[in-house]
Amino acid sequence: MSVPRVLAVAGTDPTGGAGLQADLKAIAAHDGYGMGVVTALVAQNTHGVRSVHVPDVAFLREQLDAVSDDVTIDAVKIGMLGTAPVVRVVTDWLREHRPPVVVVDPVMVATSGDRLLDEDAASAMGALFGLADLVTPNRAELQVLAELAGAGAGAAAGAAPASLPVLDAARLVASTWDVLVLAKGGHDEGPTSDDVLVSPSGSARRFIAPRVATANTHGTGCSLSSAIATLAARHGDWELAVGVAKPWLTAALRGADALEVGSGNGPIDHGAVVRALLPVARFTDVWWSDVSSVLRSTIECGFLVGLRDGTLDADVFAGYLAQDVHYLRAYEQHLAALAASAAGAGAGAGPAAPGAAADGVAADGAGRGPAAAAFWAAASEGCAAEARDLHHRRLAGTHADDPVHPTCAGYLAHLQQAADSGSAAVLAAAVLPCFRVYAWVGAQLGAAPDGHAFADWITAYGDPGFAASSAEATRLVEEMAAAATPSERGRMARAFRRSTEWELAFFAMPLTVPGARVSA
Numbered sequence: 001m002s003v004p005r006v007l008a009v010a011g012t013d014p015t016g017g018a019g020l021q022a023d024l025k026a027i028a029a030h031d032g033y034g035m036g037v038v039t040a041l042v043a044q045n046t047h048g049v050r051s052v053h054v055p056d057v058a059f060l061r062e063q064l065d066a067v068s069d070d071v072t073i074d075a076v077k078i079g080m081l082g083t084a085p086v087v088r089v090v091t092d093w094l095r096e097h098r099p100p101v102v103v104v105d106p107v108m109v110a111t112s113g114d115r116l117l118d119e120d121a122a123s124a125m126g127a128l129f130g131l132a133d134l135v136t137p138n139r140a141e142l143q144v145l146a147e148l149a150g151a152g153a154g155a156a157a158g159a160a161p162a163s164l165p166v167l168d169a170a171r172l173v174a175s176t177w178d179v180l181v182l183a184k185g186g187h188d189e190g191p192t193s194d195d196v197l198v199s200p201s202g203s204a205r206r207f208i209a210p211r212v213a214t215a216n217t218h219g220t221g222c223s224l225s226s227a228i229a230t231l232a233a234r235h236g237d238w239e240l241a242v243g244v245a246k247p248w249l250t251a252a253l254r255g256a257d258a259l260e261v262g263s264g265n266g267p268i269d270h271g272a273v274v275r276a277l278l279p280v281a282r283f284t285d286v287w288w289s290d291v292s293s294v295l296r297s298t299i300e301c302g303f304l305v306g307l308r309d310g311t312l313d314a315d316v317f318a319g320y321l322a323q324d325v326h327y328l329r330a331y332e333q334h335l336a337a338l339a340a341s342a343a344g345a346g347a348g349a350g351p352a353a354p355g356a357a358a359d360g361v362a363a364d365g366a367g368r369g370p371a372a373a374a375f376w377a378a379a380s381e382g383c384a385a386e387a388r389d390l391h392h393r394r395l396a397g398t399h400a401d402d403p404v405h406p407t408c409a410g411y412l413a414h415l416q417q418a419a420d421s422g423s424a425a426v427l428a429a430a431v432l433p434c435f436r437v438y439a440w441v442g443a444q445l446g447a448a449p450d451g452h453a454f455a456d457w458i459t460a461y462g463d464p465g466f467a468a469s470s471a472e473a474t475r476l477v478e479e480m481a482a483a484a485t486p487s488e489r490g491r492m493a494r495a496f497r498r499s500t501e502w503e504l505a506f507f508a509m510p511l512t513v514p515g516a517r518v519s520a
Contacts, residue, residue, distance in 0.1 A: 004032040005072060020036045023079065035073075039082060046263065052082060074099065080107040081107070087121050091131065101133060101232045102133050103136065103226075104132040125148065135182070146168075174199060175202070182196070192208050194206055210250065287497065295440065316510045330416075332383035336380040342424075367425065414495075442458070443467070445461055
């Protein structure tokens, strides 16, 4: 099915919680294509409206025509209009074009109590209601509409009209303008927030939802009406549209406090439902995707190709192992520092480590605690054992005294810079590629056949235990990233990226030594 093309005609909200901005968010949340025509520029925030600027109505008509001359409109949601000339322009345009779905949210009073529709405009609204399919007033607005429809016409001169019961007022408005009325209950009291959909014939259906305890309801009416317009365009049924929009709004209200937007009546969370359905994007997975081109170059480098094929010169491999010993001896110390930091000793990042404990890994569970400390300590001990046993056995004295290659020195300098950064989290991100890249390379190389010249090394790469260690290191770093500030997280990402680049350089290094070759 096609995506509903929904035009919102409304005022603006620079804080994004109400008006046109909220309309577009609600339309997008229901998989509609949102378009917007501005009726008024509103200087407002979560505390209230400061001023309203209404552009010349000729420009308003130009906006409307620009859309309708080019785009098929499946639904229109009309919000804040403000003045009688604006109401008349929108009414005239609507009469000429009459899209299949028209929802009018009679924005008269903001949540903050500010008046958003002058008296002349209110009087001009009747013609607009006659062209609408659905009107969505809150309780206060419903009483104003009932007065426009003639309620209290017989009251004594100067007397305030008495408020009609909700159903009576909604039925009067619905019958007067032959329009559906959704009488919203957000401003009521009680444990539920009930909306009532009333038809011109007087039939009514009640939509019940739990009342959400939050003061952050800015833009609720705008958002609900836009959601209903989008859903009506899709489903072709008003009861279905309201029935789907209502629980969405409840979820958006439940997520409102967590947004922490503004210090007054904040906005609802338009993306709450969609976000709950999305897979969680782990920071470490995003980093891994970021280095995909580096990984491709890594697995295609001559050293690993020769290692996989068994054509790599044994002496070249021994030279690689000599540099690996240098690397592992330093790497062991960095892992030990992470173990100390995780245990709470504040030694995770060199001299500046005491500050690091509060930067990225401040709380237990955020990459810290006894289990994390034990993991990093075991990994450090494993480095020492690997350098001592497997490498020495392979080297057999042929390259045991090789000096540190510039590439190895560069990688180690990068790790030391991460250690000196003042953040255990940055150091953890810097050491992670050694786990992940080696485990990934092992999976790419696969099992070595019997008699393969480098079978023991390939087997070590692909060892399930090492893969499990890589997964655990990733999990711990993910916890650190989740607990970090954005600035800290950015440094972690850059440390991870640079370490991955150094991993490629390290694999390419043996074949850059003069005389190095891949055996025929």
